[in-house]
Amino acid sequence: MRFVDEFRDPEIITKAAAEVHRLVDPGRHYRFMEVCGGHTHAIYRFGLKDLLPENIELIHGPGCPVCVLPMGRIDDGLSLCQDSNVIFTAFGDMMRVPGTHGSPLEHKARGADVRIVYSPSDALNLARANPDRHVMFFAIGFETTAPSTALTLLRARVEGIKNFSVFCNHVTIIPAIRAILDSPDMRLDAFIGPGHVSTVIGCRPYEWICRNENKPIVVSGFEPLDMLQSIVMILRQLNAGEAKVENQYKRVVPWEGNRAALRAMAEVFQLRPYFEWRGLGFISQSALRIRDEFAEWDAEQRFQVPGVRVTDPRAAQCGEVLKGVLKPHQCKLFGRECTPEHPIGALMVSTEGSCAAYHSYEHRKQLLTNIQTAA
Numbered sequence: 001m002r003f004v005d006e007f008r009d010p011e012i013i014t015k016a017a018a019e020v021h022r023l024v025d026p027g028r029h030y031r032f033m034e035v036c037g038g039h040t041h042a043i044y045r046f047g048l049k050d051l052l053p054e055n056i057e058l059i060h061g062p063g064c065p066v067c068v069l070p071m072g073r074i075d076d077g078l079s080l081c082q083d084s085n086v087i088f089t090a091f092g093d094m095m096r097v098p099g100t101h102g103s104p105l106e107h108k109a110r111g112a113d114v115r116i117v118y119s120p121s122d123a124l125n126l127a128r129a130n131p132d133r134h135v136m137f138f139a140i141g142f143e144t145t146a147p148s149t150a151l152t153l154l155r156a157r158v159e160g161i162k163n164f165s166v167f168c169n170h171v172t173i174i175p176a177i178r179a180i181l182d183s184p185d186m187r188l189d190a191f192i193g194p195g196h197v198s199t200v201i202g203c204r205p206y207e208w209i210c211r212n213e214n215k216p217i218v219v220s221g222f223e224p225l226d227m228l229q230s231i232v233m234i235l236r237q238l239n240a241g242e243a244k245v246e247n248q249y250k251r252v253v254p255w256e257g258n259r260a261a262l263r264a265m266a267e268v269f270q271l272r273p274y275f276e277w278r279g280l281g282f283i284s285q286s287a288l289r290i291r292d293e294f295a296e297w298d299a300e301q302r303f304q305v306p307g308v309r310v311t312d313p314r315a316a317q318c319g320e321v322l323k324g325v326l327k328p329h330q331c332k333l334f335g336r337e338c339t340p341e342h343p344i345g346a347l348m349v350s351t352e353g354s355c356a357a358y359h360s361y362e363h364r365k366q367l368l369t370n371i372q373t374a375a
């Protein structure tokens with residue numbers, strides 16, 4: 001398949017890995033953060049860590065939108081489905097994320113009308129098909145998914161569909177990166193930039209990282225060769241004493257982003273003064289709210305939302321893992337109390353969550369090695 005096979009070709013991958021080994025300074029320890037959860041998943045899925053020199057450490061970043069959502073927001077959204085007239089809709093990866101009183105799926109098991117949708121426009125279709133019910137879409141995601149929510153709200157307004165609303169949890173990537181860089185316990189040498197978000201925002205918004213923090217950032221694709229090539233590009237910059245934004249994912253990411261998508265977002269959303277992130281606390285101007293012109297379709301303005309704040313279970317170390325301070329397996333609950341079958345934190349639920357990725361690939365590989373050693 002074009003754009004897949006050639007990026008998984010073992011011969012080319014071996015050459016790229018050799019180039020990484022050639023470029024590293026053996027006396028230096030490198031710490032590169034992959035911002036996006038999709039990259040974390042690719043690293044474990046393709047065993048990329050095993051191809052890299054030991055002195056390159058990959059730090060998992062906060063780019064999984066399900067993972068960074070605090071439990072209070074999940075509780076707030078689920079509080080609305082207590083009303084039997086409300087159909088609660090969300091993407092599939094939200095369904096098993098624990099709230100204080102259970103996940104959306106557990107609410108469904110208790111009788112709430114909870115449904116998976118593949119897009120916000122599916123939720124709008126549901127509203128068209130059920131004029132006597134109210135359909136609420138639990139919107140989540142970075143700038144990658146925010147445009148589709150914006151376009152759906154524009155469509156709802158054009159058609160005058162009144163039995164539809166959005167509970168908006170869209171967040172923005174740049175303030176999260178800034179919060180990571182401000183964290184005193186975080187030392188990073190460079191960033192592997194998020195590929196999906198950058199298809200919308202482009203590469204320009206990252207330039208301050210290079211300018212102010214003197215760190216390279218390479219926007220990367222998600223195939224194994226993409227990621228190795230991005231690491232080669234980072235090492236070349238570091239060896240040349242440079243810090244600039246580069247775009248490895250040119251086949252998908254336009255340097256200036258997607259102007260039509262940005263326009264739709266600007267028309268429908270505005271920045272919230274503050275928003276709480278799991279693990280990172282309150283970050284200013286880091287999330288989107290629906291503009292007052294669309295208040296009729298804003299679940300937070302239309303309904304009474306409790307606005308609860310909930311702390312994670314004490315032993316759960318999701319915050320430290322999200323900040324890259326701990327690796328998933330270093331959480332006290334990993335693989336014991338917290339597993340994909342019985343997740344305690346969202347990082348163990350979402351396919352982009354670092355704990356789920358580590359458990360699916362690295363943890364199983366480790367168990368297999370232990371069994372083979374014992375045999």
Ligand code: SF4
Binds near residue numbers: 315338343
């Ligand atoms: S193992 Fe579970 S509790 Fe621990 S950080 Fe991961 S998701 Fe959170």
